[in-house]
Amino acid sequence: MLHTVEMQMNSEMTETALQKNPFCLLGLSTRDNRHRIVEMAEERSLYIDSEACQKARADLINPRSRLNAELAWLPGVSPRVAESIKNALEANTITADLYERLAPLPKANVMAAMCERKTGSEPVSAIASFICTFADTVEAVDLEDVLRDINEDRLLAGFPEVPTTDAVEQDWTRRRKDYRTALKNMLDGMKADTLVEAVTQAVERATGDDERHAPLLLDELVDAYEVETQPFLEAEATNLRTLIGKALADASGGLAAVTPTLDRIEQVARNWVSVAKPIQISARSRGMSHQSSTDVATRMRSLGVDLNNKHGLLDCADRMTCLLGNLFVDLPEFGDTLAEDARAIKGLRQSATDKQRQDAEWEREIAFEADVGVMFKDRLAVAAQGITWKGRQFPLDSIRRVRWGGVRRSVNGVPTGTDYHIALSIEGADEQNINLRKESTYTGFTQALWRAVCVRLMIDMLNRLEKGETLHFGSFSVEDGAITLPQHKFWSNNGPLRLRWSEVHVWSADGRFVVGKRDDKKVHGSASYIKDWDTHLIEHLIRGAFKKGAAKLTDYLKG
Incomplete structure (x- = not known):
């Protein structure tokens, strides 16, 4: 159902192109003959510009120039309806019920006139609906039907018929450009945010969110829109490149340092997409891609990859991926990549969770502490922070070699116990010797030492062997x-x-x-x-x- 729009116009508004049409200027219908054309030209020249009246007369009498005027007027429309439309334009009010039952060509011409009277004060949804209706109307124009309507009117007016649609093609091409210009001028008169939102909504409605091709007029309007917005998009793309460089420089300072720059990147990216979105949707519906948007999205994705791979900032990479998925859904070639990134980040998060769980379990496994000595006790302990002995703590990764064992004691052949000896070779420190008497302390410590240090040392051995050592x-x-x-x-x-x-x-x-x-x-x-x-x-x-x-x-x- 066509959306009804009532256009309220003040009396100071200039005439529309439809009102300047020779038929309207002389108060004629397409069915008036030569005599009536001459008569009305002489009459109108008494109170409006005589040169304009004479030119209008010449245009309507000459069969070739008449065709252009017919295509820009209301061919096939009865004089009574045409008069009603003319009066509505002169009275500065017009409603959709005056044109919605017209054939596509005259309807498109009336809508082009309405473009000149739109003030931009209407709701954005109404503007978008008007654009879609206009584009659909132009798309529905059939030159065979137009030729028939023109020739029927010419027959009544006594003018020679137009032989074939070939004669109409050239003038129709110019007429289509006039429609695009009318829409573009209408949008240019609006506030920037209204203009962008109106075009975006129009493209989304016309394409059914990428399920069908948009009418050609709308594609042409978006192409003109792209040319107009190019300076803004280029400036914002340059701004994004600068901010991405800053984010990479800030990343060495960690999450807190890089977050403000990421906030700014998100703001600029949202501004970019708000303007580029109709271009993206239109391109996608035509089986193409908006290259500038792809370039921006690729740079933002690379930032996320670098923040994770080079700086370990998984949360930042996740933020970039979510932002890209939200903003660049209309880039068909980018969807699979983003989905793969999202899966990778989910896997990394799971791995990080698993590692935390494993680390916690490992810390529990290696945890050991005991007091060594009878009167003067020394603390012996193993923890993630290192090995504690005689008031000193040695980081686990500083331990390079280990050895341990027990020697049984006896007196006259009678066992009196076992001396346990443990030695640690510490990088950058003296060798640490730990002598114990209690088997439980020895067993507990060596078990913790095995998990905390020896597994790493064995892996290092295997790596050295694999290299040929x-x-x-x-x-x-x-x-x-x-x-x-x-x-x-x-x-x-x-x-x-x-x-x-x-x-x-x-x-x-x-x-x-x-x-x-x-x-x-x-x-x-x-x-x-x-x-x-x-x-x-x-x-x-x-x-x-x-x-x-x-x-x-x-x-x-x-x-």
């Missing part, structure tokens, strides 16, 4: 795929022997970890648990690799 423990040397053991033979070459892991077996004896050749008891090497660094660690890796049947130690952690 050789590691030394006691009397043997370890490579990723081989081990070198000494030979203990008196009457033969005693040089070290390099063996594959499949050629050796392992065991423990006398406080040592031993590796020997399967078929030769004279080929073996060992490392002391209590005296040699990281013996417990290399034993764990070797036994673990053997259990998996791995040919290399680095296969221990692989699937």
Whole structure:
């Protein structure tokens, strides 16, 4: 149903193009003959511009120039209805019920006149509806029907018929440009925010939110709108580039430092899209993309990626992704990318949550504390902040090597207990030795030490082995795929022997970890648990690799 708009116009308004049409100027209908045209031209020249009257007469009598006047007037409309429309224009009031039943061409001509009388004070939704109706009306013009209406009027007026639609095509092309100009001039007379919102609503309605093509007149109007808004969009794009550079510079200061700049970026981006949105929607309905919008969206997405990847600001990246998803939904080629980014951020958030949960669990696992000593007690503790011993705290990542073990005591062959010894090699500090008597303290501490430090040290060992390094423990040397053991033979070459892991077996004896050749008891090497660094660690890796049947130690952690 057509939206009815009543146009209130003051008496000082200038004449519309429809009122300046030769037919209207001379008070004629399309069915008046030559005699009536001459008569009315002479009569009207008495009280309006005589030159204008003579030109109007000439235009209506000449069949070729008459066609242009017919296309710009009300062909096929009865003289009574045409008179009503003319009177309404002169009285400065016109309503949609005067034209809504007209054929598309005369209806479009009346609506073009209404464009000249719109003040911009109407609701934006009414303006948008008017634009859509106008565009649909022009789209509905059929030149065969127009030709028929013109020729019927000419027959009554005694003028030669227009032979084919080819004769109408050229004048119709000019007429379409006049319609676009009328709409553009109407919008130019409005406030900027009203203009933008009216065009946006019109495009959204006309395309059904990208479900159909808009009428050609509306596409042409949006193209003209794009030209007019280009300086603003270019200036805002430059502003965004500057702000994005500032955001990246601020990011080193963390979330608090970068947030004000992100607020400004969001404001500028929203301003950009509020102006560019009708262009985006129109382009999308035509199977194209608004390149400037794509460039802006790409730069904003890159900012989010850099804030996360280079500065660890996941919340900022999430903010950019949500903002882009909200503002740039009309960029078809960008939708899949944004959806993928959103999934990635969701995954990162889940990973961060899982890591926090794992970190909390890890902190509980490594937590240990005990008092060591009888009279003068020293605090021994393990926590995420480090290892505490004798009033000093050593960060966990500062511990480079470890060794520990126990030595049983006895008097005259009677066991009297066990001395437990733990040593830590600290980067940038002296070696720390921890001597204990209580087995529970020793067991609790070494278990916490294993989870807090030794897992990291073993991973470091595997990384070094994978790079081709050789590691030394006691009397043997370890490579990723081989081990070198000494030979203990008196009457033969005693040089070290390099063996594959499949050629050796392992065991423990006398406080040592031993590796020997399967078929030769004279080929073996060992490392002391209590005296040699990281013996417990290399034993764990070797036994673990053997259990998996791995040919290399680095296969221990692989699937």
